[in-house]
Amino acid sequence: MKTLEDLKKIREEALQAMMVRDGEQTCKVVVAMGTCGIASGAREVMSAILDELANRGISNITVTQTGCKGLCEKEPTVDVITAGGPAVTYGYVTPERARAIVERHVLGGQMIGDWVVATS
Amino acid sequence: MREISLHILDIVQNSIAAGAGRVEIIVDADTVRDLLSISIVDNGRGMSPETIKNAMNPFWTTRTTRKVGLGIPMFTAAAEACEGALRISSKVGDGTRLDVKFKLSHIDRAPFGDIATTVVDIVVANPAISFKYEQTVNGKSANLDTSDVRRELGEVPIETPEVRHWMREYLTESIANIGAIA
Numbered sequence: 001m002k003t004l005e006d007l008k009k010i011r012e013e014a015l016q017a018m019m020v021r022d023g024e025q026t027c028k029v030v031v032a033m034g035t036c037g038i039a040s041g042a043r044e045v046m047s048a049i050l051d052e053l054a055n056r057g058i059s060n061i062t063v064t065q066t067g068c069k070g071l072c073e074k075e076p077t078v079d080v081i082t083a084g085g086p087a088v089t090y091g092y093v094t095p096e097r098a099r100a101i102v103e104r105h106v107l108g109g110q111m112i113g114d115w116v117v118a119t120s
Numbered sequence: 121m122r123e124i125s126l127h128i129l130d131i132v133q134n135s136i137a138a139g140a141g142r143v144e145i146i147v148d149a150d151t152v153r154d155l156l157s158i159s160i161v162d163n164g165r166g167m168s169p170e171t172i173k174n175a176m177n178p179f180w181t182t183r184t185t186r187k188v189g190l191g192i193p194m195f196t197a198a199a200e201a202c203e204g205a206l207r208i209s210s211k212v213g214d215g216t217r218l219d220v221k222f223k224l225s226h227i228d229r230a231p232f233g234d235i236a237t238t239v240v241d242i243v244v245a246n247p248a249i250s251f252k253y254e255q256t257v258n259g260k261s262a263n264l265d266t267s268d269v270r271r272e273l274g275e276v277p278i279e280t281p282e283v284r285h286w287m288r289e290y291l292t293e294s295i296a297n298i299g300a301i302a
Binding site for chain 1: 121125126129130133136137183185186189190191194237238241242244245246268269272273274275276279280281282283284285286289290293294
């Protein structure tokens with residue numbers, strides 16, 4: 001049975017990891033969570049992105065959510081915003097595609113052109 | 121929406137957009153009264169009586185990208201299809217409270233869905249906001265309050281993957297102990 005006490009140990013370990021890790025944020029991932037996004041599967045996409053980063057032990061990437069941005073018919077959409085680079089919007093994202101976007105674009109730095117629906 | 125959890129996720133996005141610093145999700149399932157009650161309470165900017173009326177209209181929205189706003193109308197329709205209702209109470213500057221009721225055993229009630237993952241991923245994606253999820257089933261309660269989690273974590277961010285993992289397991293276990301809602 002999990003208790004709040006477990007967090008003390010997690011805190012100690014996280015603090016040690018934070019000391020050795022390069023804290024620089026290189027990339028931000030934004031999942032659209034408007035009604036349209038949620039109805040098309042944005043929650044599963046969000047979970048897939050967080051799972052993929054956790055499985056790889058990555059914790060310096062910000063993953064956040066936003067509302068509808070007018071691309072309802074292309075939902076679920078995911079923005080990848082890299083430091084100094086353009087904001088890239090992926091459309092029709094599935095959990096499988098989300099994991100590939102994390103691996104190839106967020107971590108690998110290579111945009112997956114076929115899945116991009118907008119850039120800014 | 122396929123699950124009630126997804127409606128909740130949708131309404132919480134409204135609270136976030138309203139600038140809420142704290143959002144509380146209170147769920148109560150009572151098999152004797154055959155009632156499922158869901159309340160989402162935030163301290164966001166709130167709505168005027170006029171705005172509340174508009175929010176119930178699918179052809180009204182605050183955003184400028186589209187002319188429809190389906191979140192609240194769809195949740196209302198889901199509740200009304202199950203002999204329930206959705207009520208909004210709100211005051212400008214104070215926050216908003218949504219109360220939704222369903223007949224628990226109604227054949228048309230959508231499955232409650234994976235609420236633990238839903239809540240925890242909202243928490244992780246919005247680390248600046250404080251959240252509480254409380255579920256009561258026939259008088260027995262379980263809850264996750266990010267204020268408690270933060271107190272234990274100190275300077276460690278709540279979005280740390282290990283913390284997310286712990287929150288998901290903690291909430292899943294706590295809910296299983298009092299009885300998950302199907």
